[in-house]
Amino acid sequence: MEKRILMGFFALLINAHLLFGQDIQASQVPSVVINNFHKSFSNASDVEWKLQGDLFKVEFETGFLSTDHDAWYDKGGKLIEHKEEISKNDLPSAVRTTIKKDYNNYRVDDVKKVTKGKQVVYTLELKSVREELKVAFDANGKLLSKVLD
Known part of the structure; x- marks a missing residue:
């Protein structure tokens, strides 16, 4: 073995x-x-x-x-x-609104804008006292993926 x-x-x-x-x-x-x-x-x-x-x-x-x-x-x-590192303030307003609504008790970290052809996705880490999530959103604030880190 x-x-x-x-x-x-x-x-x-x-x-x-x-x-x-x-x-x-x-x-x-x-x-x-x-x-x-x-x-x-x-x-x-x-x-x-x-x-x-x-x-x-x-x-x-x-x-x-x-x-x-x-x-x-x-x-x-x-x-x-x-893939480029961006500030959380550079996220589209729809993404910021979704985060504020659904993840208000989380801290935003490691924000990136990923462009493949004409598709743009925003990836980031959301951290709370209890958990860390890796999430991806489209420009309209729609959650595309969420993984417990």
Whole structure:
């Protein structure tokens, strides 16, 4: 049994780059991806590239307060997904209204705006004395998912 667990652990380690990405140099990223990234995020700083499966993930910061971003591009340079850290005050008013109505005793933390194509989802953590929730809302304040953390 120990041997099986050990083999599983090593298999996970070997394949971890598929889940978490393999760090790569910008010189290893296709120029079309780099060019499209610079067009979309000309003020990016602290840029780090990873290869996740067949997608190029770029982690970077923008602005005076160093807002965190993650973006995924395909090999052709198409932006597949963009995740950015935002303030709870930047949530759409409908989302803030839903939180105030349904989760009034919770503290809002780790707010992100996730864009995939034309779909925008807001993810965040809600924390109370008794529990922590990870939730996702659409721009109209509709709860899309709720997971006990």
